[in-house]
Each structure stands twice: as structure tokens, then as C-alpha cells.
Amino acid sequence: MxxxxxxxxxxxxxxxxxxxxxxxxxxxxxxxxxxxxxxxxxxxxxxxxxxxxxxxxxxxxxxxxxxxxxxxxxxxxxxxxxxxxxxxxxxxxxxxxxxxxxxxNNDTSLLRGKVRLVGEGASRQQVIELYGRDQVLHDRRMTSQRTRDLLDRLGTDEAWEYYYFREGEGVAFGFVGDRVEAVAVRQDVVSDNNAVTTFWRSVAGYLSRPLRPECHEIPAPASCSDYLR
The missing domain is CATH 2.30.30.40 (SH3 Domains)
Incomplete structure (x- = not known):
């Protein structure tokens, strides 16, 4: 013992x-x-x-x-x-x-630290070592509109998505072959009636600016001119 x-x-x-x-x-x-x-x-x-x-x-x-x-x-x-x-x-x-x-637990997002370490050009193995194997696979064979929209956003035919329910945040890696071609960060906002709205952002925007949902509207308000997506 x-x-x-x-x-x-x-x-x-x-x-x-x-x-x-x-x-x-x-x-x-x-x-x-x-x-x-x-x-x-x-x-x-x-x-x-x-x-x-x-x-x-x-x-x-x-x-x-x-x-x-x-x-x-x-x-x-x-x-x-x-x-x-x-x-x-x-x-x-x-x-x-x-x-x-x-x-x-220093009250900072684990995702915030992770997306600084693995980005475009990383290998699949590097993603697995940092994020594990609990990813959701998206590819062009799937008919889900959400999958198609995500792949169009990333500009790839395959993506791995990781999501953390407790934080309401996630990240998607678009792959070309063995390498990450593009990365998008997911942030969810829950309304008073428990409706969930998903916002996709660039890594740079996620790291440098708090989420402002109004800046994702089309057209965005003039006050959003310095908001990085």
C-alpha cells in the first residue's frame, strides 16, 4: 500500500x-x-x-x-x-x-493557453498530445449544415472540433493532409431562455478582445471597427 x-x-x-x-x-x-x-x-x-x-x-x-x-x-x-x-x-x-x-486553477481559460501552443502548421499528433482524442470529426461526406458551414469557414475538407461544456468554449482545426491549415475558436452565449448562440472567432481575436456579440451582426455597429474577429 x-x-x-x-x-x-x-x-x-x-x-x-x-x-x-x-x-x-x-x-x-x-x-x-x-x-x-x-x-x-x-x-x-x-x-x-x-x-x-x-x-x-x-x-x-x-x-x-x-x-x-x-x-x-x-x-x-x-x-x-x-x-x-x-x-x-x-x-x-x-x-x-x-x-x-x-x-x-488560476481562473484563466485552459483553452486560452492551449491555442497559443498549437496552431497553423501543427501536425495531427501535436493536436492529439495537447487536446486528446475526444474530438468531433467534420468532413465533406457529412450532410449537416453546421459541418458544412464550419468547413467553409476553415477552407478545408476535414476538421477536428474540441468543445468544453463547462466553459462554453471550443476550437476547431481544419486539416489538409497531416497539417493544420486553419484554426477557429468557438464561444457560446446562453440567453435567459437557455437558447445557445455560437460565435466563431479567429485565434488572434479570441486572445486580444472579449467577445462582443453585437460585432458579429451584419452590418456590425460602427463601434466595432477595432474588434478583431
């Missing part, structure tokens, strides 16, 4: 075991899941019973305990060595999760 320690026990553990792995989080620090289908377990080891399956962007709170011995796992093509940490979910569930699947 894995040993686990609280922050107040860290000094004693360091004296007794030179292989202690220290985490960077403070007790009570907010965290956020960075992958899809992250498993929350009842105990801190691989194979322990599953309490819940968490989605990307789900919020957690670090409860101050973690395993002394880290494990190494492959996460989206990258080898990560980290311990299991004890967390609490928004719904009040307490369990253990591999620390390589979370990061500090």
Missing part, C-alpha cells in the same frame, strides 16, 4: 525517507482537471475503486495529502512523474487523483 502524508507531516517524512515527492500545491488550493475522463479513486493507487470520472475543466480542491512515492504515467503522449493527491470535487466527493491530470 502507498504511504501518504499531510503537509504538516512532510518534515518528518523527509527525515525518514529520501524519496519523498513534494507537491507544489497548498492545502485548500483550487485545482482544475486538464484532461478528459480523469478517474477519481477511493484510494491512492492505480486500480483502486473508481468514485467518479471527471471531465476537463472540472474544479477540485486539494486537501493536503499525497502519496510519498510518485508514479510515472503517459498523459496525452507525454511521460509525467507525480504522486496521487487527495481532492474534493464541486459535488463534495473526496478521493484521490493522479496529480499529472490537474493544474492550479
Amino acid at each position: 502507498f504511504k501518504h502524508v499531510s503537509i504538516v507531516m512532510l518534515l518528518s517524512a523527509l527525515l525518514l525517507n529520501s524519496t519523498v515527492y513534494a507537491v507544489e500545491y497548498m492545502m485548500g488550493e483550487p485545482l482544475r482537471v486538464t484532461v478528459s475522463s480523469a478517474i477519481l479513486r477511493s484510494d491512492p493507487w492505480v486500480g483502486a475503486p473508481t468514485i467518479d470520472t471527471l471531465d476537463e475543466y472540472d474544479n477540485l480542491v486539494f486537501l493536503g495529502e499525497y502519496t510519498v512515492e510518485p508514479i510515472t504515467a503517459t498523459v496525452r503522449g507525454r511521460s509525467i512523474t507525480a504522486p496521487f493527491i487527495q481532492v474534493r470535487t464541486d459535488g463534495g466527493q473526496v478521493g484521490w487523483i493522479f496529480a499529472g491530470l490537474v493544474e492550479v
Whole structure:
């Protein structure tokens, strides 16, 4: 069985075991899941019973305990060595999760950071390593008008779309062969009657200007002259 320690026990553990792995989080620090289908377990080891399956962007709170011995796992093509940490979910569930699947929740969009890293010219494998394989495929064989509109926007015959329901944001990559030819960012706005309106934006516009729905009207108001789509 894995040993686990609280922050107040860290000094004693360091004296007794030179292989202690220290985490960077403070007790009570907010965290956020960075992958899809992250498993929350009842105990801190691989194979322990599953309490819940968490989605990307789900919020957690670090409860101050973690395993002394880290494990190494492959996460989206990258080898990560980290311990299991004890967390609490928004719904009040307490369990253990591999620390390589979370990061500090600093109230900034994960998508905002990701679209800076993978853009036009990237390979399919680079997209998979950062975004995973939970994409929605769009291609010209499909009859959906939404798919056709998206492909026309990207100017490609194939696209992968990733969407994060919690944030109401997403991104679509248009492919030509193995390479990303174009990228569009999706932002959804929910009205008081729960109707959803989708706005597609350029990466530059998304990163530099907050969404202004009125600037997507045709014709756009004169006040939108400096708004980057």
C-alpha cells in the first residue's frame, strides 16, 4: 500500500525517507482537471475503486495529502512523474487523483493557453498530445449544415472540433493532409431562455478582445471597427 502524508507531516517524512515527492500545491488550493475522463479513486493507487470520472475543466480542491512515492504515467503522449493527491470535487466527493491530470486553477481559460501552443502548421499528433482524442470529426461526406458551414469557414475538407461544456468554449482545426491549415475558436452565449448562440472567432481575436456579440451582426455597429474577429 502507498504511504501518504499531510503537509504538516512532510518534515518528518523527509527525515525518514529520501524519496519523498513534494507537491507544489497548498492545502485548500483550487485545482482544475486538464484532461478528459480523469478517474477519481477511493484510494491512492492505480486500480483502486473508481468514485467518479471527471471531465476537463472540472474544479477540485486539494486537501493536503499525497502519496510519498510518485508514479510515472503517459498523459496525452507525454511521460509525467507525480504522486496521487487527495481532492474534493464541486459535488463534495473526496478521493484521490493522479496529480499529472490537474493544474492550479488560476481562473484563466485552459483553452486560452492551449491555442497559443498549437496552431497553423501543427501536425495531427501535436493536436492529439495537447487536446486528446475526444474530438468531433467534420468532413465533406457529412450532410449537416453546421459541418458544412464550419468547413467553409476553415477552407478545408476535414476538421477536428474540441468543445468544453463547462466553459462554453471550443476550437476547431481544419486539416489538409497531416497539417493544420486553419484554426477557429468557438464561444457560446446562453440567453435567459437557455437558447445557445455560437460565435466563431479567429485565434488572434479570441486572445486580444472579449467577445462582443453585437460585432458579429451584419452590418456590425460602427463601434466595432477595432474588434478583431
